[in-house]
Amino acid sequence: MRDDHLRPPRPGPFAALLVGVVLMTGACGSESGAAEPGLTGGWSTAGCEFSRVPQTMTMGDTTMPVTPPDLDAAVARIDQAGRTDHADSYAGLEVDQEQARAIVFRVPSASFDDFIRLTAENTCITVRDAPHSATELAAWHDRLVADLQTWTAQGVQIFTVGSRHDGAGVEVGVQDAAQTKDQLLARYGQSAPLIFVEQDPVHPMTGPSAAPAALPPTAPRSGG
Numbered sequence: 039m040r041d042d043h044l045r046p047p048r049p050g051p052f053a054a055l056l057v058g059v060v061l062m063t064g065a066c067g068s069e070s071g072a073a074e075p076g077l078t079g080g081w082s083t084a085g086c087e088f089s090r091v092p093q094t095m096t097m098g099d100t101t102m103p104v105t106p107p108d109l110d111a112a113v114a115r116i117d118q119a120g121r122t123d124h125a126d127s128y129a130g131l132e133v134d135q136e137q138a139r140a141i142v143f144r145v146p147s148a149s150f151d152d153f154i155r156l157t158a159e160n161t162c163i164t165v166r167d168a169p170h171s172a173t174e175l176a177a178w179h180d181r182l183v184a185d186l187q188t189w190t191a192q193g194v195q196i197f198t199v200g201s202r203h204d205g206a207g208v209e210v211g212v213q214d215a216a217q218t219k220d221q222l223l224a225r226y227g228q229s230a231p232l233i234f235v236e237q238d239p240v241h242p243m244t245g246p247s248a249a250p251a252a253l254p255p256t257a258p259r260s261g262g
Contacts, residue, residue: 077146077148077151077165078146078167079167080164080165080166080167081151081164081165082162082163082164082165083154083155083158083161083162083163083164083165084155084158084160085158085159085160085161085162085163086139086162086163086164088160088162090137090138090139090162091138092135092136092137092138093105093106093135093138103135103136104135105133105135106138106161108159108160108161109133109138109139109140109161109162110133112140112157112158112159112161112163113131113133113140115157116131116140116142116153116154116157116158116163117131119150119153119157120142120144120150120172121172123153124144124147124149124150124153125171125172125173126145126147126171126173127144127145127146127147127149127150127171128142128143128144128150128171128172128173129143129144129145129168129170129171129172129175129203129204129205130143130168130172130202130203130204130205131143131203132203137162138162139161139162139163139164140161140162140163140164141163141164141165141166142154142163142164142165142166143166143167143168143203143204143205144165144166144167144168144171144205145167145168145169145170145171145205146167151165166204168204168205168206169205169206169207169231170205170206170207170231171205172201172203172205174231175201175202175205175207175208175231176201178201178207178208178230178231178232179199179200179201179208181226182196182199182208182210182222182232183199186199189222192221194212194218194221194222195212195213195239196210196211196212196218197211197212197213197237197238197239198210198211198237199211202233206231206233207231207232207233208231208232208233209233209234209235210222210232210233210234210235211235211236211237212234212235212236212237213236213237213238213239214236215234215235215236216234218234219232219234222234
């Protein structure tokens with residue numbers, strides 16, 4: 039899913055060449071050391087029941103959507119708590135400016151769900167299940183990056199590595215996805231949260247232009 043009008047989350051998943059990306063991380067846990075499972079299947083805050091009008095700003099001849107201030111503040115609070123107090127649950131988030139809402143991905147956790155309900159106030163926050171937290175994916179990401187030279191020596195070319203902000207896994211960009219998948223999973227195990235995508239080698243830009251801004255995560259245009 040792609041939407042060029044979406045703004046990145048804080049701090050957001052940044053695309054990377056070889057060195058990859060580390061998503062929002064932190065340390066957390068309940069007092070007993072194990073988080074209480076939350077609702078599964080996804081849910082939305084009470085603010086989603088209210089009518090929401092997208093906000094825009096005009097620059098020259100271009101009109102673009104912007105994030106409402108109250109939603110922006112709620113996103114900041116959720117991201118901060120997700121990276122610290124609820125890092126075992128938090129996977130990442132998106133801001134869907136066209137629908138004036140945010141989408142939070144998390145491994146089901148009752149305590150994090152309660153925090154989201156309280157901090158959302160009247161804003162619309164849609165919460166969706168994630169199979170892995172950002173902290174877990176960051177560890178896998180770092181492990182794979184540390185092994186890049188070993189894989190190159192074995193003839194396995196890995197072009198990009200990047201954690202998914204929806205908690206689905208770590209994307210590995212290669213030319214032959216099927217063959218590389220077999221080789222990497224033979225070493226890391228069949229349950230390793232790696233997603234193999236086929237792509238051509240990435241060549242760095244050699245011109246004098248400034249580095250491009252990090253691409254934001256995408257959100258659906260419609261639906262829950």
